[in-house]
Amino acid sequence: MKSLADTDEIKSRLDVVEIVSERVQLQRAGRNYKANCPFHNEKTPSFIVDPSRQSWRCFGQCASGGDVFSFIMKIDGLEFGDALRMLAQRAGVEVTFKEDTPDRDDFFAINGVALKFYMEALLSDEGISARNYLDQRGLGDNIRQKFGIGYSPKGKSSLKAHLAFHDIDLDKAVECGLLNRTGDGTTRDFFWGRLMFPIHNRTGQVAGFGARSLDDSMPKYINTSATPIFDKSRILYGFHIARDAIRKADEGVIVEGYMDVIAAHEHGYENVVASMGTAVTTEQVRQLRNLAASYVLALDQDEAGQEATLRSLESSWRIFNESTRGKSDPLFSAGPIKLKVLSLPEGKDPDEFIRSGNGEWEKVVASAAHVIDYLIPVVAGRFDVRSPGGKGMVVNALAPLFRSMDPFDMEDYLNKLANELESTPEVVRAALQSAPRPKANARNPKGNDRFRASADGLSPDSKINEATNDTKLDEYALSLIFGKPGLRFIASKISSEYFRRPEDRELFTLWESGGAVLEDEFTNALDPLLKDRYDFISSLELVPATDREAETDLEVCLKRLERRLLHEHRDSLISAQESGHPPSSELQDSLTKLDRKIRETYETVETPTRTT
Ligand SMILES: [Zn+2]
Known part of the structure; x- marks a missing residue:
């Protein structure tokens, strides 16, 4: 099992205390470490790092936690693959990734050369029309530098000549979308006579370019078409610059165009990103959800814009629900994420409010309607x-x-x-x-034995009894979840934190947020490491013969996983206390709540006398 070896290897070479302490000031607390939580504002520390378990957890408002992988994903707003890449490098472990084609680094390097070329061309004689346009929009030198704004000369082979001069493989420049091939097989510049905006990925590398015409030529905006490193649906324009400000403001604003983002940053509103002119996708929302508690969609409200807003809300709702699930339970609540929609008067774009000054922009953002309104x-x-x-x-x-x-x-x-x-x-x-819903609620009330297949709550052939230690229980639960799509309604009620391994959590999160996608579609999008793990789990033999037995087994498994997690929380809380001090009332409160929840995991499916 290569995938197991990989994340285990990485975790064994890294210390969660060391990694966390680079971002958060930790102080000793008993056998653990404490700090004010970096993910929410607080005065008394409820963020605990547990070196013995190599885990962290916020016992306050966030009520979330995990290992070194989830910490890096959350604090840097990275996806699993990116966090893995970063931590693997740091640990000196080699892993293979889906996106690691030998050309990938070359493509970024070529885009880097093009970026410099366009930025220099902006300062040339020919760049005067572009400079005039930027002057008119009130965009000064600092912001031009910050966003790497440039100009593509009209010559149609200026960039090509420049790339050739730098010994760059022109076929690769075609693959990057910088040059295109004409009918007779020759190549020429794809962008010419336009204002150029580099489009960075999450980690700040130039993945592609957007370009605005400076005369009446249509279309007004064009951008790099899909390339091995540029997928518009996964990129939020300005994200790498706006990330810290979004976290600090605890709110992000999503607009439609490059110019809106740049104008906002020029005027000091740095929590603004753009959806790249399309509806916000689930991938884009996923990048945002860990950073702030509130998002404002500020898309145009013409007919096309309304359609885009509706589609954006669908993606957002799906992802935000992952984070708000179980919000009636403060122990598992990640805090509700607010989603608001800003309806600007038709024909007005955000840019006009941003540039008018007098706090007009703050006013319209504050007036955004709750999603239901x-x-x-x-x-x-x-x-x-x-x-x-x-x-x-x-x-x-x-x-x-x-x-x-x-x-x-x-x-x-x-x-x-x-x-x-x-x-x-x-x-x-x-x-x-009476509106139709996907399937009835699985949390049956006490005394109802709908889910009891046999006296002890397990199907006769159940594998659960042998699956008590390590991650066998996780694997069995996941094999039921992946193997029986009909059980989605049960799985959708749990948190990915139930699972111990970072790749299991990620697989579960992706599967859960993907809706009813086809298996092929799901597995094709996985990094090889996740795919190995998925294949392994899917290859486990599913013992229960009937759906009903599978359902019972899954319920029992999930209760046990929940209980295991709650016990771990309990241990972390207790070992964070100084020995010899009486427990604080907050601690006693938390322990009482935890104990109640632990007791509840014995109810309904299993009898209270049962031990694990
Ligand atoms: Zn917190």
Whole structure:
């Protein structure tokens, strides 16, 4: 099992205390270390690093934790593959990655040469039209440097000549999207006579370029087409510059265009990124979700923009729900993420508000509507509410959002929806309750033995009894989850933290957020290391013969995984206390809550007398 060896090897060579202490000031606390949590604001430290377990956890508002991988992912806003790459390098462990083609580094290097070329051309005689445009927009030298703004000369072979002079393989420059091949097989510059914006990936490498015309030539904006290193749907423009500001403001603003981002940063609003002119994708949202508690979508509100906003909300809702799941339970709550929509008057773009000064931009951002306030009229406007069944369709479309809402908030929105539909709150409530849902709730109340297949709650052939230590339990649970798509409704209630291994957590998170994608589609997108692990888990023999038995086994497994996690939390809390001091009331509070939760894991599926 190569994948197991890899992450184990990396973790064994790194010390979580050392890595965390580079970013956070730690102080000793008993056998552990404590600090003010770097992921939320607090005055008394509730962030604990446990060297014996090589783990960290925030026992305060975030109520999340993990190992060195999840710490780096969270604090740097990295995806699993990037965190792995960074930590592997640091640990001196070699791992292979999906994206590691031999040409990858070459492509970034070629883009780097092009970036310098365009930036110098901006200062040349021919660059005057571009400089005039930037002057008009009030964008000074500092911001031009910061965003690497440049100009592509009109010669149509200026960049080509420059690349050739630097001995660069022109075929690779074609693959990068910098040159294109004409009908007769010769190559020429892809961008010419345009203002150039380098587009950086999360780690700050130049992955591609966007370009704006400086005259009437159409289209006004073009960008690099898909290349091995440039995938528009995975990149947020300005992310590498805005990341720290988003974290600090605890809010990120997503706009549509490059110019909006640059203008915002020029005027000191540094928490602004752009979706690259399309709807926000799940990959883009995933990059943002760890950084802040609140996001504002500020897309155009013409018809195309409204469509993009709706699609963006779908992606966002799916991802943010991963983080807010179980929000009724403070121990597992990651804190609700607020999603707001900014409706600018038609024909106005963010740029105008940003540049007008007088705090106009702050005002419009602060006035952004809660996602439901935005959606009620928009969704109602998309159905014919006067036709038979029309109102029902509106209710069905909004039902998932209502279900995930705080009950007190719901009251308010029920009234709004009723008004919009010219109905009463009672009728709307009844319609919401009968709106179709994917599958019934699996958390059955006490005393209901719907999930008991046999006296001890296990199916007769269950593998659970032998799967008690190490990660066998994790593997069995995951093999059921991956192997039985019908059990998704159970799996969707748990946290990825239930699993011990970083790659298992990542696989679960990806699988869970992917919706009902085809298996091929899911596995093709995985890094080889994750794919190895997925293949291994999928190859485990699924013993339960019936879906019902599988369901019972999964319920039992998940209870045990939850219990294991809760016990680990308990140990970390206790060992963070100075010996000889009486426990604080906060500690006692937390322990009481944990003990209650631990007791609950024995209920419903297993009997309380059962021991593991
Ligand atoms: Zn925290």
